Amino acid sequence: MPSASVASVASVAVGAPTRPIRVPIPEKKGQQGPATAESRRLSKSLKRKRDENELAALSTAVENFDSKTATLFAELPLTRQSAVALDKSHFKALTDIQRKAIPLALKGKDVLGAAKTGSGKTLAFLIPVLENLYRKQWNHLDGVGALIISPTRELATQIFEVLRKVGREHTFSAGLVIGGKKLKDEQEALHRMNIVVCTPGRMLQHMDQTVGLNFENLQMLVLDEADRILDMGFRKTLDAIITNLPQERQTLLFSATQTKSVSDLARLSLKEPEYVAVHEAAASATPVTLEQFYMVVPLHEKLDTLFAFLRNHLTAKIIVFMSSCKQVRFVYETFRQLHIGIPLLHLHGKQKQTARTDITARFLASPNSCLFATDVVARGLDFPGVDWVIQIDAPEDADTYIHRVGRTARYEKTGRALLFLCPSEETGVIKRLEAKKVPIVRVNAKQSKKKEIKPQMQSLCFKDPELKYLGQKAFVSYVRSISIQKDRETFQLAEYPLEEFASSLGLPGQPRIKGMKTADTERIKERKNLPRALRKLEEEQAAATAAADSDDDSDADLAKKKDEKKDEKKVRTKHDKMVERQNQNVLAEHYRSLVHDADASDDDADFLQVKRTGYSDSEGEEEDDKEDEEADADADSTGGAVDLIKKVVLGPDGKELIIDSKRREKLVTSKKKIAALKSKGVKLRFDDEGNARSVYELQDEEKFLASGAPEDQRKSFLQTEGKKVKIADVEDRDLAKRKKKEKKEKRKRLEREAMGEEMAAEHNEEEEGIQLYGKLELPDWNATSDDDEEGGGVELQEKSERPSKKRKKEKRRVIEAEDEPETLEDLEALAAGLLG
Known part of the structure; x- marks a missing residue:
């Protein structure tokens, strides 16, 4: 039975039940114990009856209440x-x-x-x-x-x-x-x-x-x-x-x-x-004091617009809703490093409970701050003093929109809401909001307030790999949230510029989404599953369509194209390759340069070689002037009989120098004067590998703009550098092949040399063995010779087991025997005589 004593509801997470506080009633002086107990029982019964009467009266009042x-x-x-x-x-x-x-x-x-x-x-x-x-x-x-x-x-x-x-x-x-x-x-x-x-x-x-x-x-x-x-x-x-x-x-x-x-x-x-x-009979499903706006913003410009909005509302209390936890975390981490000027917080379902409680308390106590959040904050939460609710991603339905904007304009207070919509989302979303009695007005962003933060985002992702990885996850989570929307007519993934959106996040390219089906993948899959006959028929139809589109071309061009196609399909034979092959020996380049120089016509009469003799680096201008004056004086004394023939020489950097005086002739022999005529060199800088490169110098803004639009210059620069990279790649591959080939040839040469040394060593060992031991070769007893006729002599020849061409012919020794050996004893005696 509930007591009238003071008690409180359990505090923090789980609270223990509280019991009513019982205050003992002090006994009066002179009162006996039994009388005190009886009075207590009486007070309890009276209190019980009073409570029952109160409950009965309360129940009756509830039943009869209007x-x-x-x-x-x-x-x-x-x-x-x-x-x-x-x-x-x-x-x-x-x-x-x-x-x-x-x-x-x-x-x-x-x-x-x-x-x-x-x-x-x-x-x-x-x-x-x-x-x-x-x-x-x-x-x-x-x-x-x-x-x-x-x-x-x-x-x-x-x-x-x-x-x-x-x-x-x-x-x-x-x-x-x-x-x-x-x-x-x-x-x-x-x-x-x-x-x-x-x-x-x-x-x-x-x-x-x-x-x-x-x-x-x-x-x-x-x-x-x-x-x-x-x-x-x-x-x-x-x-x-x-x-x-x-x-x-x-x-x-x-x-x-x-x-x-x-x-x-x-x-x-x-x-x-x-x-x-309550709101069914009302004119709108949202509070009357809530001002609602929407803005059509391309997908890749949403972060730029949000950044500009926050920079212009630094003293407001703002909630920004996004589709996924990864987006909330990525935008919070990047905007935090851009130093907007307003306190930033983020809240999503992947955080621990202690962090969520702390962030909620901080946002409640903050007079001005920005909270990036998912729909975990969209329902029921009472944040006092919220000025703006921004929805950077379109809600999945009208109910979600109503709950999001309900975080402001609470208890008849004023508030504002802004919704960002992609061009493909505008018709479907606005139609659904109007069906739910949501009054919303379209506004446009001021172009003067916009600021592009794409370079800063790219710089942050380049410096921090973890931030880049988080950006990729944010991109994937957003695309998946679009792909699972129930309203397929409004949210069509093919209508979103995903490549530009990835670039706006600072990513170098569009991340691949595993298991994600796009229009291209579906088309490729359908084409792959077609029967061969049907696929061939489609190719013929495509070829016919292309031919119909090119009717404006002349017959000559068509014939030329056909010939080019035939040449491309023609198989090059071994004879063709041999005819087209160029000489690859070391003199090939030298021969080509000689042929090229022979074809060119040079005018040797225009050039004169002046022999530089007696020049010194220490010669100054004053000494040259004195010598010129002396020469002029000598010429005057002779009555001008000596006239210098005008000569034209080729100076530094291809400049023509006219030699019409001794001073000009002296100029050619002076290193100092020649150096002064040369153009200024290019300043070089050496990298870590020791390679020299020119120093990058900044152009003036006017010269830079005169060269063309910055985007066009960027594209042309990328194309030029890309071609250079491709050429360098080919050269590197050729160099690697050459080095590999030289290494292989060197290894083979070393193997051959090693094999030759082994063979020479074996040959020397054989020669030593022959000199020490020799080898017996039995004669052909059936053969007849002059020696047999005269004395019946037998010729024994010492031979090596492996004859060599370099070996000199050995002299043969002749041993005469009295009779032809017939038995084994005769052969043993003959051998003993040979050894003896």
Whole structure:
């Protein structure tokens, strides 16, 4: 039974149940013990009767209450505890959704509440939760009486903070179960909770792993942002939770865009729900004080426009919505290094709970800052003082747009919203917003305020490989978010300039997306799967079409093209290759230069060689002048009889010098004068490898612009350097081949030399063996010779086993035998004589 004593709702994550404070009544002097006990029992019975009377009167007031005339919380049939807490929290007037939904919920009916963002839906279900549990005399021994489910952790935390304010006078225990902390700590306190505020995933985990947890006595189920919880993202989780809940319960559903699906309502076992919609009769589904604009911006210019917008609103409080976590992190990391001038924060679902809580608190306390976020912030969160809501990526539907812009213009305050749309998205998105009664006006960006940040982005990605990798992930995540959109007519991936978008992110090229189907891949796949006959027919049709397009060409050009095609298809024979082959020996280049010089006609008469004799580097101008004066004096003394013949010589840098005086003739023999006539050299700089290169000098802006447009000069420079790189690549390959060939020939030469040395060594060993031992060769006894006729002599010749051409012929020794050997003994005697 609830007590009238002061107690507070559990604080932080999970709170232990609080018990009423019992103040002992002091005994009066002279009063006996039995009388004191009897007075206590009497006071308790009186108090119990008083509470029962209060509950009966409260129930009667709830049943008979008419909400048509109520405008203040004080007019509602509420308990004293709730009334005091609302007064302390400065909640006075009722909003439309509160005035219509609270009386129905107090009567125990199921409610479907739909109202604009920032209209006070949180109090519309928290007050009935507290009131109904109080009237049922709920305490910590009864277990969980109310379950409040929220789609995001931030929204659940916000609901729990409001519950602490309005339930400070009650004795219920409440807890926040959202994850991010140890499961064991939550399990110990979950059995003692009366009100649980949770997220779907964490609640299902407790149902599966917490021993002894049951919801058999659950009285109320509340779904905040019900349309988000009932969609595909939480469908399986919510179905599993509902199977563990009793069928006999009260269900409250609240959202800015409420669902009316029969299947969704059947899943929740709603019984004759009351649909409370505040904005259906209104002219717009968004607050009247919200100014809404949209701007058509190409995909690759969105970051430039966002940067310019932030630079012009440094004192505002802004929320920027994006499609994916990777985009939020990439834009935050890059803009943070560009030093815009406004504090930057980022919030997405991949962060740890402690970081998300800290960032949310910092943004709440900040008077001016910019928060990059995903749709995790789009629902229910109350950020006071938000001036602008920017949607850099188009929302998937009109409901998502309504929830996003609902972060500003809350509680009848003013606010502004700006939506960036690609040219291909404008028609479809605006059509859907108009169908949802969303008034939005198109505006154009001021060209003078724009600033291109593409060079800075490229520089950042070049310096930091991790940032480049994050940019690639952001690109992939954005493309995937477009590819999975339900509205295929509005979001067509082929209409987006992905190459330019990748370049605007600072990436060197468009990243490849694994498993992503594009128009080109589909076309190639279809063509590959065609039968050969059909593919050949298509090729013939394409050739015929090309021929029809080229009817304007002359017959000569057509014949020339046919001949060129025939030449290309003609097979080059070995004879053709031999005829076209050029001499590849070392004198080939020298021969070509001789032939080239012979063809050219040189005028040797125009050139004279002047022999430089007797010149010195130390000769100065004064000495030259003196010598010239002396020469002129000598010429004058002779009456001008000596005249110099004018000569023309080739000076430095191909300049022609006319020699018409001794001074000019002396000039040719002076190193100092010749050096003065030469043009200035080019300043060189040596790199790390020791190669010389010219120093880059900046041009004046006028000269640079006179050469053409910067983009054209850039393209021509890239083409020129690309050709040089290709030529250098070919030369490098040829050089590598030459070196490889020379290395191979050198290895073969060394092998041959080694083999020759081995053969020579073997030859020397054989010669030494022959000199030491020799070899016996038996004569042909059947052959006849002159020696046989005369004395029957036998000739024995010493030969080597392997005769060599370089070896000199050895002299033969002749041994005479008396008789022809007939037996083995005769042969042994003959051999002994030879050895002896």
